[in-house]
Each structure stands twice: as structure tokens, then as C-alpha cells.
Amino acid sequence: MNTALNENAWEDRLRAGLGEAPAPDFEAWRIRRAEALDALKPAIVPQTHRYRRILVTSSKWVAAAAIILASGLFLLRPGNSIGRTAFAAAIPGVDDPLTMTWTTTYYARATSVDGKRTWLQEERRLHAYRHPGRYRETFLDKEGQPRMIEITDARTGRMLVLDLKGKKAVLKAAIGQPDVRGPFAWVGEALRDRMVAKVLPVKSVSLQGTREIDGLQANVVRAMIVENEDQGPARRDFLFDRKSKRLAAIYVTNENDFDPETAPERKQTVEEKSSMWMPVARWEHEIVVDPKLDAADFRLDPPAGYAYEAQAKPTITEDEMAGFLGAAARFNGDVFPDSPFAAFDQVKFNAASLKQPAAQTAAEKELIQLHDKYLTREVYQPPARRFVDDQTEPDTFHYVGAGAKVGQADRIVAWYTLKNGLKLRALYADLSVKDVSPADLPLSLPE
Known part of the structure; x- marks a missing residue:
């Protein structure tokens, strides 16, 4: 992208690339966009309805802005500012992602031993990311092969670090505060709220033309964010695929004018030793939205054959709670227990444990394996109790699963609010876990 092009030349090249525009059919467009056009008509309303009129009119402007964005028509020239309503519609890759994969490429400026x-x-x-709040980061060696993996559950604040060559697994507190909403939720804050994490104001948002990234043509939206008042606003570029409108890449730099593709250091020979190095930029790119990801890749259990060290308090995740109650229900003849905290008959369980493995049923084996697994992890409470104590907001866990049959997709077994969560979560008898609203619950919530 050449931002030095003068305005007229840029428009001429754009027109040449797009070709002749089709003849407009304004009447058909007016019929399709009748509601948005109504917002443009002057209206005389009584003073007592003034605030309601402002609210209704604003919502129609938001709808019109969403139409413009969805059509891919940034009605701006490069460098012009963009209003908040231009991003009113949900942005794939930013808002409520279920699964995602992406690559981070870091750039650091290294200095030779002699400083020259x-x-x-x-x-x-x-x-990789999997809703809700589970992250997997793979570190590569010089040959590009995986050397270490960090699996983080943002809800529990725990991380499993896997040393792939040393065959060692360490469970410890998570580094930083991963966002439970998804990896790039902050982009939506910057573009819509003009405030990141409620403390970093966005000075400006502007369109910077287009550029190619990962084989895609993308619109470049630049936000100048005040991260340090003493150093001025920092440049953050968000690239959106012109066809799908999804987030395609993010460019973050510590030096607003730095471009790794044109930096003089790019051509210098990489030396084996350095006296210092300084991070200067990174690309978040190769973003894939909604890929198929295996839930097993996000578990906090060490792989077989790994030496295990626990540096954090052991806990039970949401998936593990659901899996344990399901195993207990199958052990109970496919019926959920009266209480999640006394999920199975202890006498019956002890008798099953004394059987030879070949004589145990599949349901008995499953529950015994989970029971032993959590004891090995030093979870000595009932798994559901540890989950409630560690993962949910106080007094929000409600169990109504007594007598439910395993597999009932429309039967809610329990509901709760996760710590730092914004939505109710419900466990169904088919062991699915979903975000729900109060209207979905079998009982009314107290006022």
C-alpha cells in the first residue's frame, strides 16, 4: 500500500480497478431501505416525545450504518475518520467467537555484541481459542517445530505448560488476564466504545486504504490509542477482509512509523549472539474463524508419559463438571442423581472398584477412571462442589436434574453464572452447556 499517492491519483486508480458502475435502480433500493430512509425525513414531534424520538432515530441510523458496512462500502477516502456506528454490526473474529486459530509473528530489533x-x-x-475462555499457544523452535505448549483456562486462571522435549507438564497460575470473551474482543471496544479495557482512550479511528495480507485484500482501519500519556497515542491497525468483512489481521507496533517490510534492519544479517534486543512490532494474522477444534486439546490434564508438577490449586473445569455428572448418571442407570454433590451410591461404587477390569461395565470403568483422575490431581471434594466453589459466582448454582434421563436435549439439569461471566450458563441432560437467558430456565429467578 502506498499512502503517498495524492488524492486524485488514488481515486483514478480505484475507478480503473473497479470498472464502470452498474446503472443505479434507485426505486428498488428505496423500497428495500424504506426504514433507513424514514430516519432521514424531518419530523415535527411534541416536546414531550423528544427523548424517545432521539432514541428511535439513532437506532435507525445504526441500522443504516450496519447496512453500509455489510455492503463493504466505506464511504470515506483514506485518512478520513470513521464514526462508531460504522461498526454497529457484529464483526466475525471479534464478537463472540466460538473457535479461532491465528498466528502471531513477533519482530524484535537485536543489537550486535559490539553495539555497531x-x-x-x-x-x-x-x-487456538475455544469458547468460553480457553486458549492454546504453541511455541516453535528455530526449525519451526513445536517445543512448548501453554493451555490456559481464562475462567479458572490456570495454565498447563507442556515441555514437549523434556516431557514435563506444569500446572500453574495463568500469566496475565486472558479475555474470557475471546482474543480480540478489545478490537470491538476500540472501534465502538473508543475506550479499551475502560482505561485506554482511543484518540482517532480512520480508514487507511487497502493492503494485501495472507493473500487477501483488506481494508485497513487505524486506531490511535493513548496507552501512555507521556509518549503519545500508539498505532494499532485492524485489517478486515473486503469480501467477508471478518477480521483478517492486527498490526501492533511500539514505533508508529515502523514497518517490518521496509525497515532497514530487515536486510541485515542475523548474527548468532546479541548484546540486547527490543520488541518493536507484531502481526496477529492467518486468522481462521470457526475452525473445528478438539476439546481435548484444551484440557488441563497432562498427557500420558509426562512428569507432572502442580504449582496451582487443583480445580474442576466446567467441561469436567459436566462430564463427571454425565458419568455418574450413566453409573446410575442413565438417571441424574438427586444431588450433584452426592452423585452416586458409594457402596455400589466400592463394589465396582473391587471387580476385575474385565468384569466392570463401561459405565463403571468411566466413573472409576474419573474418580481416580481427580484424586491424583488432589481434588478431594466432590467434583461438582469444587467446580461450584472455584468457578461460579456465589449463590448462582442451581441443580434441578434429579430424575432426568441422559440424552434429553431439552432438559436443563443445572444453571449458574461463571466468575467474571456476563451470561447465565446451563447444563442440559445431553451434557451440552450453553449460554441461556432467564426465560429459558425451568424456574423463575428471584427478583
Whole structure:
């Protein structure tokens, strides 16, 4: 992208690339957009209805802005500012992602041992995300092969670190505060709220033309965010695929004018040793929205054959709670227990444990394996109790599963609110877990 093009030349090249525009059919467009056009008509209303009129009119402007964005028509020239309503519609890759994968490419400026030369060092890391709040980051060696994996559950604040070569697994507190909403929810805050994490104001948002990224043509939207009042606003570029409108990439830099593709250090020879290095930029790119990801890849259990060290308080995740209650129900003849905290008959369980493995039923084996697994993890409470204590907001867990049959897709077994969560979550008898509204619940919530 050449931002030095003058305005007229840029428009001429754009027109040449797009070709002749089709003849407009304004009447057909007016019929399809009648509601949005109504918002443009002047209206004389009584003073007592003034605030309601403002609210209704604003909502129609938001709808019109959403139509413009969905059509891919940024009615702006490069460098012009963009209003908040241009991003009123949901943005794939930003808002409520279920699964995602992406790559981070880091750039650091290294300095030679004698201090006379500098060069750029690159590092790639692979990421995956699975709703709600589960992250997997893969670190690569110099040959591009995985050397370490960090699996983080943002809801529980725990991380499993896997040393792939040393065959060692360490469970510890999560580093930083991963966003339970998804990896790029902050982009929506910057574009719509003009405030990131409620403390970092966005000074401006503007369109910077287009550029190619990962084989895609993307619109470049630049936000200048005040992250340090002493250093001025920092540049953050958000790239949106022109066809799908999804988030395609993010460019973050510590030096607003730095571009890794044109930096002089790019051509310098990488030396084996350095006296210092300084991070200067990174690309979040190769973003894939809604890929198929295996839930097993996000568990906090060490793989077989790994030495295990626990540095964090052991806990039970949402998936594990659901899986345990399902196993207990199958052990009970496919019927959910009267209480999630006394989920099975202890005498019957002890008798099953004394059987030879070949004589145990599939349901008995499953429950015994889970029971032993959690004891090995040093979880000595009933798994559902540990989940409630560690993962849910106080007094929000409600169990109504007594007598429910395993597999009933429309039967809610329990509901609760996760810590730092914004929505109610419900466990169904088919062991699915979903976000729900109060209207979905079998009992009324107290006022």
C-alpha cells in the first residue's frame, strides 16, 4: 500500500480497478431501505416525545450504518475518520467467537555484541481459542517445530505448560488476564466504545486504504490509542477482509512509523549472539474463524508419559463438571442423581472398584477412571462442589436434574453464572452447556 499517492491519483486508480458502475435502480433500493430512509425525513414531534424520538432515530441510523458496512462500502477516502456506528454490526473474529486459530509473528530489533549493528529477529507462535475462555499457544523452535505448549483456562486462571522435549507438564497460575470473551474482543471496544479495557482512550479511528495480507485484500482501519500519556497515542491497525468483512489481521507496533517490510534492519544479517534486543512490532494474522477444534486439546490434564508438577490449586473445569455428572448418571442407570454433590451410591461404587477390569461395565470403568483422575490431581471434594466453589459466582448454582434421563436435549439439569461471566450458563441432560437467558430456565429467578 502506498499512502503517498495524492488524492486524485488514488481515486483514478480505484475507478480503473473497479470498472464502470452498474446503472443505479434507485426505486428498488428505496423500497428495500424504506426504514433507513424514514430516519432521514424531518419530523415535527411534541416536546414531550423528544427523548424517545432521539432514541428511535439513532437506532435507525445504526441500522443504516450496519447496512453500509455489510455492503463493504466505506464511504470515506483514506485518512478520513470513521464514526462508531460504522461498526454497529457484529464483526466475525471479534464478537463472540466460538473457535479461532491465528498466528502471531513477533519482530524484535537485536543489537550486535559490539553495539555497531542491528537486525530484525522474527518469532512465530501458533494460537487456538475455544469458547468460553480457553486458549492454546504453541511455541516453535528455530526449525519451526513445536517445543512448548501453554493451555490456559481464562475462567479458572490456570495454565498447563507442556515441555514437549523434556516431557514435563506444569500446572500453574495463568500469566496475565486472558479475555474470557475471546482474543480480540478489545478490537470491538476500540472501534465502538473508543475506550479499551475502560482505561485506554482511543484518540482517532480512520480508514487507511487497502493492503494485501495472507493473500487477501483488506481494508485497513487505524486506531490511535493513548496507552501512555507521556509518549503519545500508539498505532494499532485492524485489517478486515473486503469480501467477508471478518477480521483478517492486527498490526501492533511500539514505533508508529515502523514497518517490518521496509525497515532497514530487515536486510541485515542475523548474527548468532546479541548484546540486547527490543520488541518493536507484531502481526496477529492467518486468522481462521470457526475452525473445528478438539476439546481435548484444551484440557488441563497432562498427557500420558509426562512428569507432572502442580504449582496451582487443583480445580474442576466446567467441561469436567459436566462430564463427571454425565458419568455418574450413566453409573446410575442413565438417571441424574438427586444431588450433584452426592452423585452416586458409594457402596455400589466400592463394589465396582473391587471387580476385575474385565468384569466392570463401561459405565463403571468411566466413573472409576474419573474418580481416580481427580484424586491424583488432589481434588478431594466432590467434583461438582469444587467446580461450584472455584468457578461460579456465589449463590448462582442451581441443580434441578434429579430424575432426568441422559440424552434429553431439552432438559436443563443445572444453571449458574461463571466468575467474571456476563451470561447465565446451563447444563442440559445431553451434557451440552450453553449460554441461556432467564426465560429459558425451568424456574423463575428471584427478583
